Amino acid sequence: MASSDTQLTTGVNEVYDERFEEIHNSVENTIELFDNGRGCRSVKRGTFGCVLGHHSYSSGIHRIRLRSDYGITFFGIHSRSKPLIPDDMVYGNYESNPSIYGWGANGYGISNGMFAQRTFTNKSAGVICFVLMLNCDEHKLNIINENTNERGELNVDTNHTPFPWCLFVQISRMGGCVSLVHPPSLTFKLFLPSAMPMAPSTIKTLEHPIIDSETTDPQLTSALELWRQEAYRMIDHYCEKKREEFIELRHEQQTAVKPTTMQSIFSPLTIDNDKIYFRSNRSASKNILPFQKIGTEALLEQNHGCIAANEQHFLIIQADILFLYKHSWPPIRGLPWTYGEIYDMFWCSALDQFILISEQHLLVFDAKTAQLSPLPLPDNPETINFYGGTCIGNVLYLFTWGWGSSIRVYEIRPMLELKRVYQSPFPCTTDELIMHCTSNYQVLAMVIKNCQDEIYLNLYSPTNMERFWSLKLDLVPGHRNIRCCSVNDNDWMVISPDSSSLIHISAEGELVNKITYDPVPWYGISLKNNDILILSDNTMTTYRLY
Known part of the structure; x- marks a missing residue:
């Protein structure tokens, strides 16, 4: 046996x-x-x-x-x-x-x-x-x-x-x-603090078949302790690195013709709640289409087809006005939009601001002050035509438009710094382009189009652009951009305006369901409590998934 x-x-x-x-x-x-x-x-x-x-x-x-x-x-x-x-x-x-x-x-x-x-x-x-x-x-x-x-x-x-x-x-x-x-299990994912510049690229994952127990899993207890020890080792390594940098800078100042004073600036170390989180691995994704429970609905005429959200606000452009809405819908701010066609916008928790990408412009919007300002990148890529992006923790991903799209990866804190540039064949080859990119807590999802006009939804590792899976979609590209968003933390929703359809994809890259959606959907974003928002030509509707 x-x-x-x-x-x-x-x-x-x-x-x-x-x-x-x-x-x-x-x-x-x-x-x-x-x-x-x-x-x-x-x-x-x-x-x-x-x-x-x-x-x-x-x-x-x-x-x-x-x-x-x-x-x-x-x-x-x-x-x-x-x-x-x-x-x-x-x-x-x-x-x-x-x-x-x-x-x-x-x-x-x-x-x-x-x-x-x-x-x-x-x-x-x-x-x-x-x-x-x-x-x-x-x-x-x-x-x-x-x-x-x-x-x-x-x-x-x-x-x-x-x-x-x-x-x-x-x-x-x-x-x-x-x-x-x-088999179905409870999965524990332990993220090392991304606030550390040298944070390792691996994610510690524990999986166990579900058993009846009122006590803490000993493997989880052990993993938490190892995670804590590794975090402290990272802090020690970071401090030692900064100490060496200080000694080197001080030596340069002492030997300079005109010595100047030095300042030490300490930013607080923050660890958000998603560094360790728990989720249940389900053998099959629950079909959420068609949507059953409408949360709220609002009329948003002449919108530009993009929307972003944080826990309190929605950000959207209507008739060349940038509006900030509360989740309860009344607009609280409005600014003239003079930056041309909007390509994408998304929330960045590390900056505590919205990031907006338009024709030759990379901007940030502060919801607290209602100020819109340029986002200067350290490598000053003024000639690069960014088309979209997303954030995972302390890392910003920006991708370019065109065949053989590239991705530039920036670390946000303690200072904005270019860490890596991915080019063909990763994440796409020279006969492919990225139509949209988004993320959840742990992976990048991209809508990819190739020269044969085939559309794929691909899932990638955020640390090395390794492709986890690829699913060919029964879609024909048209004049409007095909987008995607995360749902239920691990599943994905593809939004196709030209076919007026929504496609639910499981975490394992399998088709769950595809429906026709009326009115024509433009954009989708995941909200807290597993809600989802769909933006169409003239309306914005939120749905309660459970």
Whole structure:
């Protein structure tokens, strides 16, 4: 039987604790593991790489759920007792080993290391979820494509693939990413303080199956203590760095022809409530379309198709007037808007101001003083045509318009500073452009258009622009911009004015629902308490999702 912690469900062992641990590649560092071995992804392109699972299977029936996040991937089994030999004639491919049985994510089957048959058509786009069934008792391997419900079966010759079996996953030379899918759980995400300039790029995540308990999870207690210790180490490192900077500056002043006095300015360290937060991982997203509960509705004629919000206010342009509204709708401020077409606007909590992007202008609006002023960037990119952006904590992301859109990343506090510039092929290639970019607490979502007029919703890591998943949308680009916003913290809503539609996308990159929305929607933003606001030609409507 399987040497793993499993749960018996109607005679089938649901394997909850499988993980990847053994990497094989003909070129070093082709593949890396992440999320404590629950995922594997390509690091280099040009050669194949594969990973083996931790557990061994010799009897019983075992059910493993996997997810192909992107790229060309393969799932199956391999005999633990057989060596894995790369085929150098096909870029180090491992599928030709006689002990390999399984399927590629595009539907082809491999039996005894040779092509068997195309099991499913794989018409699904973006993230694909599979169920792999290891029937050791009957020497069979089964697969279910959960996106299309297509199924396949292979008879395993134990002369070529003797027991024990192990999980086998291969990523092609074109790159890809595979994750193990675990049961519904409570997830704890621990963000290190982004106020620190050297804050690490990783996010600590803990996941556990939900159990009945009135006591604090010991793993959470341990993680909180480790998080606290790491935060203090970051503070110590930051202070030491500043001490060295001070010594160097003081030495320069002492040797200067005209020494001047120095000042030390200390900004308070703030840690917002979202550095550690809890959310429930749901196996399926709740369909929120069509909206059932209307919160409030207001007439906003001659608006420019953009809106931003914080916890107290809405900001919108109507008939060349920049209006600040309270959530209770009466306008409290109005300023002339003379900066041309507005491209995007969003709230920046680190600045405590709204950021507005228009033709050749990058502006900030202070809701407390009702003042509109330029936002000077430290690298002075006056010739760059920014088209939109978003903020995550202390980091500002601004993207450009045009094919091969680039993204400039700025740290806001203690001073605005350019940290990185991303260009083709990340986050998009030279035949792609960014139509819109937004975020939630932890990831970036972008609406991408390519030269074939295909539209995708892509999810990216904010620290390295790694693409988590990509979903092709059944939309045709028109004259108006397609936008997106987060809903329910983890899901996404795509707003398409030209097709007059709203599209609900799950956190895993799967289509939940698509509806026609009347009047034509222009923009959407997520509000507190999981409310959502939809801006149309002449109205602004808020909806209560629950």
